[in-house]
Amino acid sequence: MMRCCGLLSVNKEPVPLKAIEVQVEVKDHVATVVSTLHYENKEDKAIEAVFVFPLPADAAVCHFSAKIGQTEIVADVKEKQEAREEYDDALSSGQQAFLLEESEQSPDIFSLSVGSLPPGESASIRLDYVTELAVEADGGLRFCLPVVLNPRYQPRGSEDRGVQVMSVPASQVPYSLTFAARLSSPRQVSKVDSACPLEPLQYLNKEQTQAVVKLAAGHAFDRDIELLIYYKDAHQPAVVVEAGKASAEPGTLMGDAAVMLSVYPEFCQAVMSSLATRGEFVFLLDRSGSMQGARIGSARDTLLLLLKSLPMGCYFNIYSFGSSFESIFPKSMEYSEKTLENALKIVKEIQADLGGTEILRPLQHIYSQPCIPNQPRQLFVFTDGEVGNTKDVTSLVKKNSSSHRCFSFGIGEGASTALINGLAKEGGGHAQFIAGTDRMQPKVMQSLQFALQPAVEDISVTWDLPKGVSVTPLSPPLTAIFQGQRSLIYAQLTGQSSEETVGCVTVKYSLAGHPFQNKLAFAFHPTEDTGLTIHRLGARTLIRCLESKEPEKDEEVKKKVVNVSVQSGVSSSFTSFIAINKGSSKPIQGPLLQRRVPGVSLRAPMAYCGIMSSMPYDASRRLAGSLDSQGYRHATKGKGLSAKGKRAPELRFSKMEKMSAKWSVPNTLGDAGGPDRFSSLEINPGPPIQPPSDTLLQLVSLQKASGYWELNPALATALHKTSKQVEQAKPANVNGNVWATVVALVWLHGFKSDAEVEWKLLARKAVSWLLAQKVPCIAECVTAGNTLLGCNVQKDSLGL
Structure with a gap:
């Protein structure tokens, strides 16, 4: 057999991406990331290289440039359609062009197009972004560089509006990765943990407030790069004021000073010792094919702990979803010895056998159920987060945010940060990520403690600033505060004062009927030369807030998103980074070849790309009712497909062992795709439960x-x-x-x-x-x- 030479994609095409270098600067709980991607065209024709890759959902992409030889071209942020037209015009005229844009469906996926790279030419692409670091259950700050990008599942019948993800197994990724992080904080850097192999932590000063850590050589691309950074006394509240950009006009977002408030409340012991004894706890578990193996096993163990920890007298139910969805009870049941025993028998039998990852419909069904009086609804969502309709899902949660709190858990490498963080943010809850060899249980139980905390009400943030200075909030109003959870608030400070040099901010709220307040004074001296990190994170927060208002339907909101994005140089779903090498105009000999650089996937790519939705209806109907090539089970036409070939919403109830009961469940969903099918359920005895090995x-x-x-x-x-x-x-x-x-x-x-x-x-x-x-x-x-x-x-x- 003839062996192909060079770095090849799955289609045996030469891959132009050779290496990625990542430098991270962590300052306290904010990180600046600089990624450099090295391209080289070894073919005999000009190419266009397309690379789809993940970034943290809340990252603010703030710089994009390209270097060809000794020439550096810095990109501008422009309205997306305008940028695409400029890119196409540049390619047609033989100019080198570079386009970076965020997916319209999910803000944690970016597409980079390197156009008209001539034969033998090399290019280095630099991409900068800033991001906040999340606080973990044990007090560590979590930095994650997403490396694994599993293609997002497209629900059947949906239009594939997202970027096309080409992926290969981790062992076949044809480019190298180097990574180094520099840490600095006013407090001592205690340690850095990671599931990835790291070189020993090197301290840069005797106070141990500065350190460097590097990824050991030979990263296998089998996991995201995650650092857990531990500072001494890391959770003190703080205010940082940052000076504006000298060249920007005063009165604008980038011209004025910006402030970041870090809130980390400590509730009194009397309140914390009286956790709620009421609530409706709804657990929504992903049982798609990608959850097979250790993931579903860990989920079963976690559900055991959760169910045993619930208070007597509360209500609960467990839903699971894939291509269809199931529920162990027709409605939430009161927590008792009998209902707990019945639920545990079902949990023991749970497998990852429900096909795709269609999370929207079970959420719609849960929200259609009436809330139980005096039992606040708490929703726990467990998923590996590979969906293509992220914005639809988070919009639904936001629409129902007044009736519940949502706690989300991203399981495994490649989980969508946009989905997991979006669920928690819009649902007023808390997000957790379980990667590598992390145990799911401690993180989930921390979130249960959050859910049992009394809801914080009447939250307000007031600023007492020097005379002549006004404040404009960039963050949406705080809707949730939990013991042990940090919240960051951004604001724009307009004006100057020569009289007073001290400002004050007060956070007030009501907890369990008692008023509380946290007051923090700060020196009003904006810091210079910070790289405008706070400004860019504030701009990103404002952009996300505006995007949540459905700007597709409101031209004024869309216009404001574009204006903030262009002014701040921070990406949005309506803008793109465009860079053109206007000195490179040469006639193209022959057609421009497109090369898609493969991303990293730990699973077979086709399993998550909506295999059924891409087929003609007749072909999908023939496959229905059997296992597809990836082991996914699809309903037969008579049970799960409407006459038009669309998937009908389907809710099934699991068998409950050792019970003798019948349920007759009314039709409550209703959908244009077809009728709901709730069936009467015979419950038969089953084998006794075997105790866990742990x-x-x-x-x-x-x-x-x-x-x-x-x-x-x-x-x-x-x-x-x-x-x-x-x-x-x-x-x-x-x-x-x-x-x-x-x-x-x-x-x-x-x-x-x-x-x-x-x-x-x-x-x-x-x-x-x-x-x-x-x-x-x-x-x-x-x-x-x-x-x-x-x-x-x-x-x-x-x-x-």
Whole structure:
């Protein structure tokens, strides 16, 4: 067999992208990223190279330039259609042109076109952006450089309006990547963790407030590059004032000073100890084919922890989705021993077997369900986030934001930051990302603690500024504040004052009926030479806020988006970066060849590109009812396709084991694509549940809904003891369930203290149950439990 030479794509075409260099400057909790992409045309004809790649959804792309030989061309930001026409005109006249634009459907996907690169020519493309760093559950700041781009699933029947993603397996990516980050902060840099291989952290000063970290050679493109940066005392509130651009006109966004307020509230212990005991908890789980393997297994374990940690008297339901969607109950049910047991039997059987990733319809169904009085709705969404209709989904969540809070979880490499962050932002909740070998459980349980916190109400931000200075907010009003979650607020400061040099900002809110306020004074001395980072992040925030107002339908809003984007040099969905080398005009010999540079995918590309929607109707109908080439199951025409070949919304209920009941569910959805099909459900007994292999989860699985453990052989097994040992250690005249519950608590505190965030809520429920029993000999039980398990746990530390 003849071996092709050179770097080749999956279509055996030479790939012009040779290398990517990334330099990151992290200042406290903001990062500036400079990416340089090196291209070389080794073909004998001029080419146009197209590269589709991910960026963080909230990043502000603020610089784009190209260097050919010794000539550097800096791009301008222009209205998208105007930029595209200039690009086409440049190519037709033989000029080298470069076009960078954001996907209209998802702000975390960009397309770079390198046009009319002559034979033997090289070019270096520089792309700069700034981004905020998210706060993780353990207090670390998360920086992520997206490398993996899995093609986004297009729902059947939808128009593919997004950019076309060409992808290859990680092992076949035909270009190299180098990465280095410089860290600086007023506080000590404690450590940097990563799932990627890093060179040792190098400190640059004796105070250890500056450091450099580099990616070890040979990055395998099998994961996004994620850094977890830990500072000492990182969560102090702060205000930073940044001077405007000297050449910009005063009174404009870039000409005035800009301010960034970092809010990190600390609620009083009395409030935090009284978490809500009410709520409707709705869990929406992705069961598409891309969730197979460890992802779906981790999701099952996480649902176990979540369900065991819910308070008695709340309501809950679990939905799962793929090409269709299912629900374990026809409506949210009251949390009790019986409903918990039934739900866990179904969770155990969950598999990633529902096909594509159509999240919009289950969300529409959930929102169509009436809210339960005095039970605030809390929605938890678990997905690997590979959808092509991101803006439709986040718009739906925003439309229903007054009726619920939404907590989102991006699972695995390549999860869409636009989708995950957008769900949480529009739903007033919190977003988490679970990548590489991260455990899902601690992050999810942190979000459950957020959901159980009383809702913060009547939030206001007021500025007390020097005379002659006014403030214009760039951020939308704060709608949610959580203990342990940082919020960043941006504003424009117009005017000057020579009298006062101190400003003050006050954040007020009401929590559990009590008024609170955080007041922060700051020196009014704008910092110079900052690279306009705060201005650009503020502009990006304003652009995103305007884009959420459906500017496609409002020309004035669209015009303002374009004006802010052009003025600030920050990308938007209505503008593009365009650079033209006007000195390169040469007649093109023959047609311009297009070469699509493959992105990184960890899965087979066709599985996520809407394979059915791209086929003629007859072909898709023949495939329906069977497994497609990627193992996805599609409904038969009679059950899931309307006469026009469009997918009808389909809701199915899972079988519930060991129950004897029937549900007759009314038709409530309604859709032009066809009728809904709710079927009566026979529930048959099934095999008994096998305990999880993880010791912590095994113990958790045995806890009852009200919080206690039963004294039985299964508990002894989970504790790695014999039933006889556990029975003999029990103090005389102590109830067996009281003894079992105390021993379980001692084991959790003695052996799993490092995982407290995972079991904290269910332990609190167990303590409440014990206190309600009014047992006089708890101290004796704790002592006996320590002796049995070989621990030294104090009674007070158990909360008793």
